[in-house]
Amino acid sequence: FLLLAAVAGFTADRFSKRTVMIWCKAAEVLIVLTALGAILAGNVWAMFLLLLMMGSQSAFFVPAKFGSIPEIVRGRLIAPANGLIGMVSMLAIIAGTWAGNVLYDLTTIPGQGLPGTHRWWISAVALLSMAAGGLAASLLIGQLPAANPQRRLSPEVAGETLRALGLLLSHRNLFLVALASSFFWGLGAMSQLMIDKFAQFDLHVSQAHTGPLLGILVFGIALGNGLAGIISRGTIELGLVPIGAAGIALNAVLLCTVPESSPDAPSAAAYWWTMFWLWMLGLSAGLFDVPLQAYLQKQSPPESRGTILAAYNFMAFGAILLASPISWILCEPLGLSARQVFVVSGIGTLAVLIAIVSKIPRQTMRLILEALIRLGYRVRIEGLEHFPRHGPVMLVANHISYLDGFLLGVLLPRRVRFIVYADYFAGWWVRWFAWLAEVIPIYPGKRSVVVSLCNAQEALLAGRVVGVFPEGTLSPDGQIHEFQPGFLRVIRGTEAPVIPVYLDGLWGSVFSRSDGRILWKVLRRLAGFRRRPVLIRIGPAIRDPQDAEHVRQAIIRLGQGQYQQQAQAHWEATTP
Structure with missing residues (x-):
C-alpha cells in the first residue's frame, strides 16, 4: 500500500475504474491459484511473495473501488453508499477470520506435514469461490469512463508519491479530513494490539477468548458504518464525526473501569464488560469514519480523485504502521499497561474532538439539535421535491412556536x-448561538432595518437560503395572521423563488402561546409524555408574487390540504 500508492492512484485516474477493478479481481484469481500450488509444494518463500502480490493487488483495487462510488451513485447517496460498503466490508472481515480458523482446523493435522496440506481441496474450493465471486461481481459494474485519460506516469515512484501527497496537501480541507481518517485507522491498529495485551494481562483469558474481543470491536464498527449511512439520509453528515470522536474517547477511557480479574479465577463479569465497551468503541468509530470517506470522495476533483485517494491510503497505512512502535514506546520504555494505553488513546481522541468541533461547530450543533428534536417530535416532511437543491431561495412560513426556526x-x-x-x-450565549445559525438580525430603527434587508438580499445573491416568518411574531391563536411585505423587497432583483411552508402540530406545544405559562405546559407534557406529531409541508415555488397576501394564501391552502387529509383519515377510521 505504501510503495504502490502513487502508481495505484495514477491507474485509477488514467483508466476506467471498472477496468482496474476487473483486472485486480482477475489477478486475485491467479494469485489464489498460484498460492495453492505454493502451499502444496511447501515453499514458504513463495507464500511470502504471493502474500506481497495480494497486498499489491489490494493497493490498486482500493482507490478504484472508493473512487468509483461518486461515479456510480448520485451525490446525495455517497454517504449511505459508504456506510453500506463499510458495514459489508467489516462483516466480511469477521466472516473471513472465522472461516480461516475453520479451514485451518479442517485442513491441518498437528504434527503431520505443513498446516493446510491435509484435505487441501477444501481450502482450494473456498478461496477460488471467493475470488471467482469477486471477479463476477466486478463484471456486473456498469461502464465508467476514465477520469483523466491523458495523464502520464512519472518513472520516479518516490517522486510520484510525493507529488500525490502534495496534491492532497494543496486541498487543505481534504488533507485535514484524510488526517482525521488516518488517525482512525492508526487508533484501530493500536487497539488491536492492546486488546491482545489486555486479554492476557488484565482479563487473564486464553487466546481462544481473545478472538471474540476483536470480533465484537469489528462488529461494532460495521454497525456504526451502517448507522452512519442511515443517519446521513442523502447528505454528508460531518456532524457525526465529533459525535463519533466523543464516543471513541469516552469508551476508551471507560475500558479502564473494567473490574480486575485474577489469573487463578478469571472474571466472567470483567470479560463481558470488556465486550460491551469494545462494541461501543467500534460503534463510535464507525460513525466517525463514514462521513470522512464520503467527503474525500465527493470533494476530490474528478480528474485526480484516484491520486488523492491513493495519497490518503498512503497516510492511513502509514498510521497503521506507526501504531506498532507507538504501542511499544508506551508499553515498554514508559511501562504503561493496556488499560493505561486505552486511557491515553481516549485523551488523544479528546484532543482530536476539540480540533474537529472548532473546525465544524455548525455541523456539530445541527446534528445535536436534530437528535433532541426527534426525541420529542415525530416530524414528517411533505413536498420536499419543491425545495430547490441549489441557488437562492426565500423560505416563507407561518409562525406557531419558538421551535419553528430550529x-x-x-x-x-x-x-x-x-x-x-x-x-x-440579548444574552452572550444566545448571540453565540445566533452566530452558529448565521441569523440575519434586524435592529430597531429604520436605517438598521434597511441594512438588515440588504444583508438578506446579499445572502440570496450568493445563492443561499433565507428564511422569514412574515407575521413578525408568534401566532396568539394558532391562525395565520397578516404578512408584513418586507420579504418582497429582499427578493427584488435576485431571481429567488418564494417557497411557501406550512407548519402544523406545534400549536399547543410547550413552545407555543397556547394554554398559559410554559412551566405548566412542561409539567403537563412530562406527566403524559409522548412524541408529538409535527408536519412540515412545502409548497410549489412562487415566482414574482403579486404581494404578501398572495404568499399568505398559498400557505393557507397548504394548511387546508392538511385539514382535508385529517378529516378524510378520521372519516375512514370511524366509518364501518
Whole structure:
C-alpha cells in the first residue's frame, strides 16, 4: 500500500475504474491459484511473495473501488453508499477470520506435514469461490469512463508519491479530513494490539477468548458504518464525526473501569464488560469514519480523485504502521499497561474532538439539535421535491412556536439563514448561538432595518437560503395572521423563488402561546409524555408574487390540504 500508492492512484485516474477493478479481481484469481500450488509444494518463500502480490493487488483495487462510488451513485447517496460498503466490508472481515480458523482446523493435522496440506481441496474450493465471486461481481459494474485519460506516469515512484501527497496537501480541507481518517485507522491498529495485551494481562483469558474481543470491536464498527449511512439520509453528515470522536474517547477511557480479574479465577463479569465497551468503541468509530470517506470522495476533483485517494491510503497505512512502535514506546520504555494505553488513546481522541468541533461547530450543533428534536417530535416532511437543491431561495412560513426556526433550519436539506429581531439575542450565549445559525438580525430603527434587508438580499445573491416568518411574531391563536411585505423587497432583483411552508402540530406545544405559562405546559407534557406529531409541508415555488397576501394564501391552502387529509383519515377510521 505504501510503495504502490502513487502508481495505484495514477491507474485509477488514467483508466476506467471498472477496468482496474476487473483486472485486480482477475489477478486475485491467479494469485489464489498460484498460492495453492505454493502451499502444496511447501515453499514458504513463495507464500511470502504471493502474500506481497495480494497486498499489491489490494493497493490498486482500493482507490478504484472508493473512487468509483461518486461515479456510480448520485451525490446525495455517497454517504449511505459508504456506510453500506463499510458495514459489508467489516462483516466480511469477521466472516473471513472465522472461516480461516475453520479451514485451518479442517485442513491441518498437528504434527503431520505443513498446516493446510491435509484435505487441501477444501481450502482450494473456498478461496477460488471467493475470488471467482469477486471477479463476477466486478463484471456486473456498469461502464465508467476514465477520469483523466491523458495523464502520464512519472518513472520516479518516490517522486510520484510525493507529488500525490502534495496534491492532497494543496486541498487543505481534504488533507485535514484524510488526517482525521488516518488517525482512525492508526487508533484501530493500536487497539488491536492492546486488546491482545489486555486479554492476557488484565482479563487473564486464553487466546481462544481473545478472538471474540476483536470480533465484537469489528462488529461494532460495521454497525456504526451502517448507522452512519442511515443517519446521513442523502447528505454528508460531518456532524457525526465529533459525535463519533466523543464516543471513541469516552469508551476508551471507560475500558479502564473494567473490574480486575485474577489469573487463578478469571472474571466472567470483567470479560463481558470488556465486550460491551469494545462494541461501543467500534460503534463510535464507525460513525466517525463514514462521513470522512464520503467527503474525500465527493470533494476530490474528478480528474485526480484516484491520486488523492491513493495519497490518503498512503497516510492511513502509514498510521497503521506507526501504531506498532507507538504501542511499544508506551508499553515498554514508559511501562504503561493496556488499560493505561486505552486511557491515553481516549485523551488523544479528546484532543482530536476539540480540533474537529472548532473546525465544524455548525455541523456539530445541527446534528445535536436534530437528535433532541426527534426525541420529542415525530416530524414528517411533505413536498420536499419543491425545495430547490441549489441557488437562492426565500423560505416563507407561518409562525406557531419558538421551535419553528430550529425545525426548518435543522431538518431541511440546506442551511437556512433566518431574518430575526435582534432583541431575541440579548444574552452572550444566545448571540453565540445566533452566530452558529448565521441569523440575519434586524435592529430597531429604520436605517438598521434597511441594512438588515440588504444583508438578506446579499445572502440570496450568493445563492443561499433565507428564511422569514412574515407575521413578525408568534401566532396568539394558532391562525395565520397578516404578512408584513418586507420579504418582497429582499427578493427584488435576485431571481429567488418564494417557497411557501406550512407548519402544523406545534400549536399547543410547550413552545407555543397556547394554554398559559410554559412551566405548566412542561409539567403537563412530562406527566403524559409522548412524541408529538409535527408536519412540515412545502409548497410549489412562487415566482414574482403579486404581494404578501398572495404568499399568505398559498400557505393557507397548504394548511387546508392538511385539514382535508385529517378529516378524510378520521372519516375512514370511524366509518364501518
